[in-house]
């Protein structure tokens with residue numbers, strides 16, 4: 001059986017195969033431990049686009065699920081209270097993604113954990129209209145939970161001249177060490193498929209295609225059973241390769257459609273949703289529950305009890321580390337996985353946001369010494385977007401930003417494959433990010 005399935009594995013050109021994907025640390029722990037923090041710190045910006053506008057002030061009493069930040073403009077997302085309690089401040093707080101201070105509503109929790117009025121209402125999802133589905137998704141503040149954090153209601157509003165014929169659901173979870181999506185897929189498969197069907201209905205799209213990496217064959221069989229009578233939803237196993245879950249690679253592998261790195265999937269008639277997003281859609285449409293919590297993997301050799309937690313948004317990271325029994329000799333903490341995660345300078349003020357799928361805690365993280373490029377070409381072979389990372393790193397290091405633009409630096413998705421594979425340990429992605437920031441600064445000035 002396995003041989004038959006293996007022969008059908010779909011994939012893309014380039015990418016890497018990490019020697020140890022680290023998933024075994026948490027994969028077989030079935031429990032998802034809920035955490036209730038005493039205080040939450042809710043950023044008005046937990047998404048791509050304009051920050052939400054605070055709707056509460058210091059001293060206000062709020063209930064779980066209450067709207068506390070209203071979206072501003074077309075690309076933006078609502079924010080809701082993740083606990084009931086008292087607003088103790090609305091101030092700028094260090095953001096774990098940007099590293100800059102950003103407006104946040106701080107709520108001290110009270111014992112009452114009931115939902116705000118108007119939330120937690122069961123709906124008949126079979127009779128709900130496409131427009132109402134989108135309205136509920138927008139109201140619930142749902143964003144891409146695979147890490148991109150693009151507002152989902154905007155994704156579900158394609159330009160009138162674009163036709164979407166296929167929804168692609170990402171169940172790859174290709175980032176090493178993370179198992180939050182795996183756990184959700186094992187525990188809530190029916191709800192995820194319902195969420196996918198709601199997205200299809202919202203867009204009037206008849207076909208969906210689900211991609212699951214081969215290291216999650218149990219999920220594949222579970223999902224296959226659920227959609228066995230539905231000819232419009234297809235599921236395929238994917239080769240275990242990073243970044244298999246990225247939009248370009250997933251669409252190439254499943255639909256054999258290609259588009260430029262700077263283009264969106266809708267250029268080839270597709271929209272990609274992550275399984276976590278599909279679950280959030282189901283919760284919002286079926287129960288009118290806003291996005292106030294998610295599963296987060298806390299893992300790595302810096303914690304005694306790596307596991308998945310069900311975490312309210314805005315929870316201090318210290319609480320997660322204590323619950324996972326952090327060791328005293330930790331020297332690196334990363335928000336996300338090792339490939340695309342963001343290393344934290346300090347965890348004193350760090351809190352979880354909508355896009356936080358994992359926290360990787362390391363106690364023996366290497367400080368690699370970097371050497372000159374030996375022109376081995378491995379980075380070129382690994383780049384899934386056909387770039388020349390070696391050349392890019394050299395021109396970025398020399399601050400030759402025009403040459404970086406000529407070498408298509410803006411097409412780099414910062415996936416990290418080139419840095420991972422480089423035998424000279426060149427900080428290629430770091431140099432590219434630096435150059436992009438400098439180019440952005442220059443563009444603002446001119």
Ligand code: SF4
Nearest residue numbers: 383412413415416418
């Ligand atoms: S980080 Fe950029 S240059 Fe490096 S492999 Fe990924 S897309 Fe290519």
Ligand code: SF4
Nearest residue numbers: 373374376377379422
């Ligand atoms: S992998 Fe490293 S050493 Fe090899 S060509 Fe790329 S940058 Fe140079």
